[in-house]
Amino acid sequence: MITEGKVASIEEIFMEGLRIREPQIVDALLPDLQEEVININLVQKQTDAGEKSRFKAVVAVGNRDGYIGLGSGKAKQVRTAIEKAAVNARLNVVPVRRGCGSWECGCGRPHSVQFRIEGKCGGVRIVFIPSPRGLGIVASEAAKVILGLAGVKDCWTRSYGSTRTVPSFAYAVFDALKNTYSLVTPVDWVR
Numbered sequence: 001m002i003t004e005g006k007v008a009s010i011e012e013i014f015m016e017g018l019r020i021r022e023p024q025i026v027d028a029l030l031p032d033l034q035e036e037v038i039n040i041n042l043v044q045k046q047t048d049a050g051e052k053s054r055f056k057a058v059v060a061v062g063n064r065d066g067y068i069g070l071g072s073g074k075a076k077q078v079r080t081a082i083e084k085a086a087v088n089a090r091l092n093v094v095p096v097r098r099g100c101g102s103w104e105c106g107c108g109r110p111h112s113v114q115f116r117i118e119g120k121c122g123g124v125r126i127v128f129i130p131s132p133r134g135l136g137i138v139a140s141e142a143a144k145v146i147l148g149l150a151g152v153k154d155c156w157t158r159s160y161g162s163t164r165t166v167p168s169f170a171y172a173v174f175d176a177l178k179n180t181y182s183l184v185t186p187v188d189w190v191r
């Protein structure tokens with residue numbers, strides 16, 4: 001649909017409720033996409049043939065301007081696991097609603113989140129709270145990287161549960177970012 005010129009922007013994909021089925025679509029529509037490896041684990045499993053070990057990678061992609069994706073991939077080699085995770089992250093790209101939700105700031109620019117939002121994954125829960133401009137992201141490293149890729153520059157965070165489990169923590173952050181649009185209609189976010 002893109003090569004035929006039917007879809008001209010990433011906003012259209014979400015407006016039309018289309019699903020992203022190929023990672024190349026994301027690269028074509030978001031040319032400034034950046035990638036960060038969030039976590040790599042060695043996963044060991046007992047099988048009939050003995051012990052089998054694989055790497056599990058979690059990768060985030062974002063354009064630092066309102067789009068974020070998170071994905072994971074498993075493989076025998078680290079590099080392949082990262083590549084699979086990067087493809088998966090592209091297929092999961094979503095828009096992030098940003099704003100200046102801080103009553104102390106009121107600048108009106110999209111540097112923080114618009115309101116208090118929550119995300120969950122497994123035993124981890126995270127809350128983002130709008131903060132004034134220039135504060136930076138007050139969070140652990142993985143959350144800083146993901147919020148940075150999403151284009152959120154200032155934010156307070158609170159997290160609960162087993163936050164040291166980086167993959168669950170990263171998915172909780174991603175869940176919260178997805179929730180930035182759950183309270184509004186698509187018409188709101190084309191602005």
Ligand SMILES: [Zn+2]
Pocket residue numbers: 100101102105106107108109111132133
């Ligand atoms: Zn502000």
